[in-house]
Amino acid sequence: MAAEIIDGKAFAASVREKVGAQVATLVQDHGLTPGLAVVLLGDDPASQVYVRNKGKQTREVGMHSVEHRLPESTSEEDLLKLIDALNNDPAIHGILVQLPLPEHLNSDLVINAIDPAKDVDGFHISNVGLLGTGQKSMVPCTPLGCLMMLRDYHGSLSGLNAVVVGRSNIVGKPMAQLLLGDSCTVTIAHSRTKDLPSVVRGADIVIAAVGRPQMIPGAWIKPGATVIDVGINRIPKEDGKTRLVGDVEFDSAVEVAGAITPVPGGVGPMTIACLLANTLTACCRANGLPEPEGLTA
Numbered sequence: 001m002a003a004e005i006i007d008g009k010a011f012a013a014s015v016r017e018k019v020g021a022q023v024a025t026l027v028q029d030h031g032l033t034p035g036l037a038v039v040l041l042g043d044d045p046a047s048q049v050y051v052r053n054k055g056k057q058t059r060e061v062g063m064h065s066v067e068h069r070l071p072e073s074t075s076e077e078d079l080l081k082l083i084d085a086l087n088n089d090p091a092i093h094g095i096l097v098q099l100p101l102p103e104h105l106n107s108d109l110v111i112n113a114i115d116p117a118k119d120v121d122g123f124h125i126s127n128v129g130l131l132g133t134g135q136k137s138m139v140p141c142t143p144l145g146c147l148m149m150l151r152d153y154h155g156s157l158s159g160l161n162a163v164v165v166g167r168s169n170i171v172g173k174p175m176a177q178l179l180l181g182d183s184c185t186v187t188i189a190h191s192r193t194k195d196l197p198s199v200v201r202g203a204d205i206v207i208a209a210v211g212r213p214q215m216i217p218g219a220w221i222k223p224g225a226t227v228i229d230v231g232i233n234r235i236p237k238e239d240g241k242t243r244l245v246g247d248v249e250f251d252s253a254v255e256v257a258g259a260i261t262p263v264p265g266g267v268g269p270m271t272i273a274c275l276l277a278n279t280l281t282a283c284c285r286a287n288g289l290p291e292p293e294g295l296t297a
């Protein structure tokens, strides 16, 4: 029997609706408008895709949106100056510096220059440490979106075997922390993992975040497992155009899994919705207000 399709696009719309409602309350009751600043250097194609949808959605939920597009050649000094200005701007509650940064910049240094309270990507070393020790933090958007969909589908995740394929700082590692926080038994697999198919076959939950198109076939999936496909890969079609595929071979996996997220329309839209949720959270915390409901980890 074919898997249930987890509709990330619809789920993201419901998250944005919640965000929008709580933003309206903030504006009305407290005269506060959450503000998000996105800093983009150069013209990385993946980042372009992301920015296109993001600015529009930020305004749609009633937030203040600022975009800083800088040349690829921007110096570290100039970028740090901009971050410092945004850190000190009371109208800005969230700062996102698009990754990857150009080669000549040290991304660790740049990310760690962001005020951790405004680090809506959750990439600052303080937020990484807080998440790793189970303390209140800003949680990276993609793993947060995956967690929301998993909780919605399963109810409790307690005791489930979760395999995260991919060990990046932006998805794999924080995803593993969140699943551990929800009492999953977590395995982080990667390119050097021995017998990856059998590791994946042990999973009740598979998080595919390797960045290799259609790498995980249905034959690796345990029947009935939940498959969350984080990959967004553009591959050529026969007609010379391109199409988006995930890290999972959808057509075979959908026949075996119990539930699966599609690409596009799965994790991607949830990432942007969670960025808006994090901006709202940052605004509430900055003003000593209660955490937004149903939008944090």
Ligand SMILES: Nc1nc(=O)c2c([nH]1)NC[C@@H]1CN(c3ccc(C(=O)N[C@@H](CCC(=O)O)C(=O)O)cc3)C=[N+]21
Binding pocket: 046, 047, 049, 050, 053, 096, 097, 098, 099, 100, 121, 141, 232, 244, 263, 264, 265, 266, 267, 268, 269, 270, 271, 272
């Ligand atoms: N600091 C930082 N944080 C990020 O979160 C970040 C980043 N840098 N750099 C670039 C990547 C890329 N990324 C995407 C998010 C959503 C979609 C998305 O919504 N995709 C749609 C498809 C869009 C299309 O049709 O092309 C979908 O999956 O359905 C795509 C890509 C966030 N990124």
